[in-house]
Amino acid sequence: MNPPRSLGGPLRVTVRLFARYAEAMGTDSVEVSLPAPATVADVLRALRAQVPAAAALPARPLCAINLDHVLPSTPVMDGAELALLPPLAGG
Amino acid sequence: MTHLTSEPLDADRLLREVAAPNRGGLALFVGTVRDHQEGKRVLRLEYTAYPEMAEAEFERILREAEGRWPVRAAVVHRLGVLEVGEASVVVAAGGAHRDEAFAACRYVIEELKRRVPIWKREHYATGETGWVESGADPAEVEAP
Numbered sequence: 023m024n025p026p027r028s029l030g031g032p033l034r035v036t037v038r039l040f041a042r043y044a045e046a047m048g049t050d051s052v053e054v055s056l057p058a059p060a061t062v063a064d065v066l067r068a069l070r071a072q073v074p075a076a077a078a079l080p081a082r083p084l085c086a087i088n089l090d091h092v093l094p095s096t097p098v099m100d101g102a103e104l105a106l107l108p109p110l111a112g113g
Numbered sequence: 114m115t116h117l118t119s120e121p122l123d124a125d126r127l128l129r130e131v132a133a134p135n136r137g138g139l140a141l142f143v144g145t146v147r148d149h150q151e152g153k154r155v156l157r158l159e160y161t162a163y164p165e166m167a168e169a170e171f172e173r174i175l176r177e178a179e180g181r182w183p184v185r186a187a188v189v190h191r192l193g194v195l196e197v198g199e200a201s202v203v204v205a206a207g208g209a210h211r212d213e214a215f216a217a218c219r220y221v222i223e224e225l226k227r228r229v230p231i232w233k234r235e236h237y238a239t240g241e242t243g244w245v246e247s248g249a250d251p252a253e254v255e256a257p
Contacts, residue, residue, distance in 0.1 A: 040163050041232035042244045089169040091228065105163060105230070111245040112162075112190060112231030113144050113202050113222060 033058040035065050035098055038105045046078035062087070063094035065104055079106065116171040117164055119193040122200040131185040131207035138211035140218035144202040146195045150245070154238040160192045160201060163230040174224045178206065181220065182213040188221050190231060201233075 037052045044050040056068040062085050070076045084107040085092050098104060128139055146158050171188055178186045186206040195201055202225065206217035225231075233245045 038163075040230065041161055041234075086163075086166055086230070089166040105166065107163065107230050108232055108244065109246045110226065110228070110230060111233045112160075112167075112229045113226045 033060055033098070033100045035060075035068075035101075036103045037065065037069055038103055040105070041108045043079060043083070043106050043108050047073070047075045052076075058100065060098050061094065062092055062096045062098055062104065065098050066094070083107065084110070116168055116189050117162060117192055118189060119191065122189055122191055122203045124200070124203045124205070127187050127189060127203050127205040128207075130187045131205045133185070133207065135209060136185070136207040136214075137209055138214040139205065139207045140211070140214035142202075142204040142218050142222050143200050144222070145200050146197050148197045150235055153235075155197065155235050156238055157194055157196050157236045158201065159194050159234045159236065159242075160190070161232050161234075162190075162192055164192075166230050170229045171225070174221055174228065177224070178217040178220050182206075182208060182217045184208040184213050184217040186217050186221055188225065190225070190229070192231075 034053060034055050037054060039047050039050050039052070052069065052073055054065060054068045054072050056064060082094065086105040086107060087096065087098065087102055124141060124143055128141055132139055148155055175186045175188060178184065184206045188202070188204045190202045191200065202222070204218050204221045206214045206221065208214040208217065234242050235245055236242050
């Protein structure tokens with residue numbers, strides 16, 4: 023197991039990756055740290071700043087928190103799990 | 114209730130789930146693996162999911178369908194490797210009459226495609242693979 027990646031900031035968020043995003047980033051989970059309060063968009067910015075492989079992600083990926091879809095403006099709490107969902111293809 | 118399985122799907126079982134003496138109309142949708150995609154010959158598909166969220170989203174969609182129409186609705190989606198012709202998803206809806214059964218069945222499959230976190234990778238006859246990108250635009254997915 024890799025040590026969690028984190029750089030200064032009181033709010034810790036686990037970013038979960040699936041399908042092509044997990045493939046592009048070479049992992050299915052990354053931890054990011056950022057100042058509170060923060061939104062989904064702030065977490066994505068912190069992810070890009072802290073993890074170079076995140077450059078492979080689109081500007082505005084589909085996101086979920088607590089098993090439900092969220093918007094870029096949705097607030098993110100400390101300890102939250104933010105899931106980045108590639109374009110859906112069920113059915 | 115689990116809506117994800119790695120076993121072959123049983124459409125009859127789903128129909129029995131939504132059937133009742135007062136329901137005279139049962140609608141069934143079966144999605145199967147197609148042998149082509151944008152001009153390329155497809156040999157098989159590989160489905161993966163964010164399982165916890167997919168289960169939650171399926172439950173929300175079924176409750177929405179049952180709230181909008183007087184029906185009982187059910188859905189099951191297969192994960193793993195599927196060959197051409199195999200069923201990847203089955204939706205069933207049962208109501209007193211066909212109108213509500215068809216409408217609810219249609220609603221569940223359309224919302225599934227828009228909202229449920231499931232992905233598929235195609236394996237082509239050329240030996241290449243590719244992630245399918247037929248899903249929803251993030252801007253169109255509703256958030257709370």
